[in-house]
Amino acid sequence: MDTNDIRFFEVGPRDGLQNESRVLSCADRVAMIEKLVDAGVRDVEIGSFVHPRWVPQMAQTDEVARQITRREGVRYWALVPNLKGLERAREAGVEHVAVFMSATEAHNQSNLNRSLDESLAALKRTTEAAVSEGMVVRAYISTVFGCPFEGDVDFARVLEIGEELLGNGAEHLSLGDTIGAGTPLQVGQGCARAVQHFGVERVALHLHDTQGLAVASALMAYQAGVRLFDGAVGGMGGCPYAPGAAGNLASEDLVNLLLSMGARVDADLSALCEVTGWLSEEVGLSVRSRYYPYWRSQQEQDT
Amino acid sequence: MDTNDIRFFEVGPRDGLQNESRVLSCADRVAMIEKLVDAGVRDVEIGSFVHPRWVPQMAQTDEVARQITRREGVRYWALVPNLKGLERAREAGVEHVAVFMSATEAHNQSNLNRSLDESLAALKRTTEAAVSEGMVVRAYISTVFGCPFEGDVDFARVLEIGEELLGNGAEHLSLGDTIGAGTPLQVGQGCARAVQHFGVERVALHLHDTQGLAVASALMAYQAGVRLFDGAVGGMGGCPYAPGAAGNLASEDLVNLLLSMGARVDADLSALCEVTGWLSEEVGLSVRSRYYPYWRSQQEQDT
Numbered sequence: 001m002d003t004n005d006i007r008f009f010e011v012g013p014r015d016g017l018q019n020e021s022r023v024l025s026c027a028d029r030v031a032m033i034e035k036l037v038d039a040g041v042r043d044v045e046i047g048s049f050v051h052p053r054w055v056p057q058m059a060q061t062d063e064v065a066r067q068i069t070r071r072e073g074v075r076y077w078a079l080v081p082n083l084k085g086l087e088r089a090r091e092a093g094v095e096h097v098a099v100f101m102s103a104t105e106a107h108n109q110s111n112l113n114r115s116l117d118e119s120l121a122a123l124k125r126t127t128e129a130a131v132s133e134g135m136v137v138r139a140y141i142s143t144v145f146g147c148p149f150e151g152d153v154d155f156a157r158v159l160e161i162g163e164e165l166l167g168n169g170a171e172h173l174s175l176g177d178t179i180g181a182g183t184p185l186q187v188g189q190g191c192a193r194a195v196q197h198f199g200v201e202r203v204a205l206h207l208h209d210t211q212g213l214a215v216a217s218a219l220m221a222y223q224a225g226v227r228l229f230d231g232a233v234g235g236m237g238g239c240p241y242a243p244g245a246a247g248n249l250a251s252e253d254l255v256n257l258l259l260s261m262g263a264r265v266d267a268d269l270s271a272l273c274e275v276t277g278w279l280s281e282e283v284g285l286s287v288r289s290r291y292y293p294y295w296r297s298q299q300e301q302d303t
Numbered sequence: 304m305d306t307n308d309i310r311f312f313e314v315g316p317r318d319g320l321q322n323e324s325r326v327l328s329c330a331d332r333v334a335m336i337e338k339l340v341d342a343g344v345r346d347v348e349i350g351s352f353v354h355p356r357w358v359p360q361m362a363q364t365d366e367v368a369r370q371i372t373r374r375e376g377v378r379y380w381a382l383v384p385n386l387k388g389l390e391r392a393r394e395a396g397v398e399h400v401a402v403f404m405s406a407t408e409a410h411n412q413s414n415l416n417r418s419l420d421e422s423l424a425a426l427k428r429t430t431e432a433a434v435s436e437g438m439v440v441r442a443y444i445s446t447v448f449g450c451p452f453e454g455d456v457d458f459a460r461v462l463e464i465g466e467e468l469l470g471n472g473a474e475h476l477s478l479g480d481t482i483g484a485g486t487p488l489q490v491g492q493g494c495a496r497a498v499q500h501f502g503v504e505r506v507a508l509h510l511h512d513t514q515g516l517a518v519a520s521a522l523m524a525y526q527a528g529v530r531l532f533d534g535a536v537g538g539m540g541g542c543p544y545a546p547g548a549a550g551n552l553a554s555e556d557l558v559n560l561l562l563s564m565g566a567r568v569d570a571d572l573s574a575l576c577e578v579t580g581w582l583s584e585e586v587g588l589s590v591r592s593r594y595y596p597y598w599r600s601q602q603e604q605d606t
Contacts, residue, residue, distance in 0.1 A: 183563035184522055212556045212593025213563065216519040219487055246597070253515045260486035260516065290515025294549070 006258050006265045007043065007228040008251070009174070009204055010036050013064075014045040014079055015248055016236035018057045020285060026060050028283055030067045035278060036233060037074050039271035045077045045098065049085035065092035077138060081112075086126055090133060097130050099123045099170070100140035103158045106149035107142065107178075120161070124168045131169035139165035140174045140206070145190060146181025155190050159197050172202045174230055177217070180210025180246050188220030195225040206230040207254075208237070209288070210246035215257050218249065222261055229254055234276040235288035250289030252276060270295065309561050309568045310346065310531040311554070312477070312507055313339050316367075317348035317382055318551055319539035321360045323588060329363050331586055333370045338581060339536060340377050342574035348380045348401065352388035368395035380441060384415075389429055393436060400433050402426045402473070403443035406461045409452035410445065410481075423464070427471045434472035442468035443477045443509070448493060449484025458493050462500050475505045477533055480520070483513025483549050491523030498528040509533040510557075511540075512591070513549035518560050521552065525564055532557055537579040538591035553592030555579060573598065 013033050017024055024032070033046050046068065047061030061078060070076065077096040080086045089097050101119035102108035108116050127137045143150075144158050162173045175194060177187065187205070194203045205221045205228070207214040218229060235250030252272045255265050273295040280287045316336050320327055327335070336349050349371065350364030364381060373379065380399040383389045392400050404422035405411035411419050430440045446453075447461050465476045478497060480490065490508070497506045508524045508531070510517040521532060538553030555575045558568050576598040583590045 184560070185564060209593065211559060211597050212518060212553075213560060215515060216522045216560060219519045219522065250515075256514060257487070257516060257519060261488060290512065294514050 004263045005227065006263045007204075008041065008255065008265050008267050009043040009045070009228065009230045010041045010233060010251055010267070011045045011206070011230050011248060012036070012232035012234065012236055012251065014048050014058070014077075015230075016232035016234070018048060018055050019237040019247075020057060022285065023057050023059075024283065026063045026067065029060075029064045032233075032275070032279065032283075033064070033068050033076075035275045036272075037071055039275055040267040042073060042266050043075045043077065045079065046094075048079035048081075049088045050079065050081045062088055062092035065089075065094050075136070079140075080126060080130075082122060083126055083129060086130055090135075095134070096136045096138070097126075098138040098140055098174070099126050099165075100142065101161070102142045102147070102178075103153050103161060104143050104147040104150045107147045110149065111142075116161070120164055123165060127165070127168040127170055137168075137170040138172055138174055138204070139168075139170040140176055141165070142176040142178040144175045144182075145177040145186050146179055148179050155193060158190070159193065162194065162198060166198065166202060172204055172228065173198065174204040174206045176206040177208055177214075180208035180214065182207075182213075182217055184213055184216040184220040187217035188224045191221040191226045192224035200225055200227050204228040204230055207249040208246050209235060209249050209253075214249040215253055215290075218254055218257055219261070222258065222263065229258070231255070233272055234279050234285065234292065236279070236285055247288045250276075250291065252289050252291040252295070256291045307566045308530065309566045310507075311344065311558065311568050311570050312346040312348070312531065312533045313344045313536060313554055313570070314348045314509070314533050314551060315339070315535035315537065315539055315554065317351050317361070317380075318509075318533075319535035319537070321351060321358050322540040322550075323360060325588065326360050326362075327586065329366045329370065332363075332367045335536075335578070335582065335586075336367070336371050336379070338578045339570075339575075340374055342578055343570040345376060345569050346378045346380065348382065349397075351382035351384075352391045353382060353384045365391055365395035368392075368397050378439070382443075383429060383433075385425060386429055386432060389433055393438070398437070399439045399441070400429075401441040401443055401477070402429050402468075403445065404464070405445045405450070405481075406456050406464060407446050407450040407453045410450045413452065414445075419464070423467055426468060430468070430471040430473055440471075440473040441475055441477055441507075442471075442473035443479055444468070445479040445481040447478045447485075448480040448489050449482055451482050458496060461493070462496065465497065465501060469501065469505060475507055475531065476501065477507040477509045479509040480511055480517075483511035483517065485510075485516075485520055487516055487519040487523040490520035491527045494524040494529045495527035503528055503530050507531040507533055510552040511549050512538060512552050512556075517552040518556055518593075521557055521560055522564070525561065525566065532561070534558070536575055537582050537588065537595065539582070539588055550591045553579075553594065555592050555594045555598070559594045
């Protein structure tokens with residue numbers, strides 16, 4: 001990987017949609033994923049096998065997985081909560097799975113109804129089973145830069161958890177600022193430590209733009225050496241008035257920043273904006289990206 | 304000035320309002336200015352003496368200047384286009400005036416119908432006249448990081464223009480990314496040169512959030528040594544779909560970033576958000592800040 005090459009990981013069809021109040025049809029989800037791949041996305045999270053009782057937006061992920069036309073060189077990921085989810089993913093032909101837990105006891109308990117130790121044990125089982133079947137595993141750690149219950153998070157614990165998850169056989173970690181509490185300084189410092197500790201190939205950064213600092217935080221992370229970034233097209237994933245449900249950093253805001261820093265990104269900025277336009281105008285979701293309105297105004301000017 | 308102390312310059316009642324399609328009443332403009340001062344703002348631009356034929360939103364600035372209750376330690380600024388505007392400002396009791404020109408021939412010609420040399424001569428007359436009457440002068444240079452007609456801007460020319468304007472007796476410069484074209488890298492590099500060339504006390508940065516990079520650019524400028532920043536409460540000043548009329552960087556987004564960097568800012572973040580809330584809910588302007596919806600959701604949670 002060249003020093004300026006970015007691996008961009010699109011989480012919109014999962015982390016974006018699962019936090020939208022509207023449930024998309026299977027056909028729209030398939031179309032969204034295929035449009036993202038057409039836009040040059042090479043890693044895309046297509047859904048989750050969490051029980052639809054908890055996340056109704058992600059029901060039918062097996063259908064979605066079966067219906068998408070796969071393209072070579074693209075990795076189609078799905079979130080799996082446990083061995084049962086892994087089994088469903090396998091049956092649907094998914095070869096790239098993501099496991100997840102929190103960095104803090106209280107958030108893990110609230111979100112997953114388990115202690116951190118219980119989650120570590122469960123993720124070990126799931127990861128090892130996946131790897132033994134030839135699957136590739138991403139491991140999310142959430143609340144890495146702030147917890148809604150515990151506040152500040154000890155980054156040394158994040159590194160310990162990460163070490164264990166990679167030790168189980170995960171290919172890489174995704175460090176999530178789940179509630180968008182991290183400041184650019186914190187994110188930059190944490191990312192520098194993580195990249196130094198695990199190596200650049202093993203660290204993804206997953207930001208939510210709760211307080212308007214996510215683009216600045218991504219800049220600090222890039223300067224700290226991070227080269228793998230998550231984003232959700234359109235900045236979807238939550239209403240700004242719902243605490244704790246703020247949207248993901250918009251893929252187009254992220255890619256625009258990274259390009260401005262001289263980085264190379266597979267995904268095409270203008271093509272990502274076209275997907276956002278489709279989601280906004282055809283599907284009817286609300287867009288929360290900063291770059292999209294500018295792009296749209298430029299398009300209108302050109303025509 | 305301590306190394307982390309920020310001078311925050313609120314331009315909302317001028318640069319914000321002059322680009323809104325709605326014209327505010329004199330009473331609302333006075334209330335806005337007084338609320339900003341209550342929020343801790345120490346430099347506030349109250350309006351402009353550009354002819355109302357060009358900027359109807361800024362008619363009655365003399366009335367506004369006469370009606371505000373002045374507070375000690377606060378500097379109330381007004382934009383003056385020429386000697387006639389300066390005379391109107393003086394008659395209205397304004398003691399702090401801002402003059403303005405572009406960094407590029409084509410934008411200056413389009414905006415002011417003058418060559419750069421003609422503007423330099425005019426600003427010299429206005430600045431010297433103001434200084435001779437004991438007034439303090441700010442000098443705006445616009446299109447510093449990109450011109451809608453000429454594209455890239457040679458920053459050496461910005462430094463030359465700035466030198467001349469300060470030589471006329473201006474107290475400080477405000478470097479304007481008028482169309483929000485600057486990348487964080489460009490803004491950081493330009494600001495480092497300007498601070499080194501003129502000294503920290505003489506350089507303000509004036510950003511517009513056209514492409515969603517303004518917060519990241521402000522971060523780079525802070526790291527480059529800038530300690531004087533312009534912002535407009537609520538991110539007002541233009542519709543996102545109108546090219547060239549994108550909003551100013553929101554004061555609350557700027558202050559939130561600067562506080563997160565460990566800077567000290569006179570203006571109170573929460574109190575600024577209250578002004579934005581008033582503008583949004585009572586006055587009916589559309590808010591474009593990122594931090595405000597978060598702040599509002601926190602308020603609702605607390606009540």
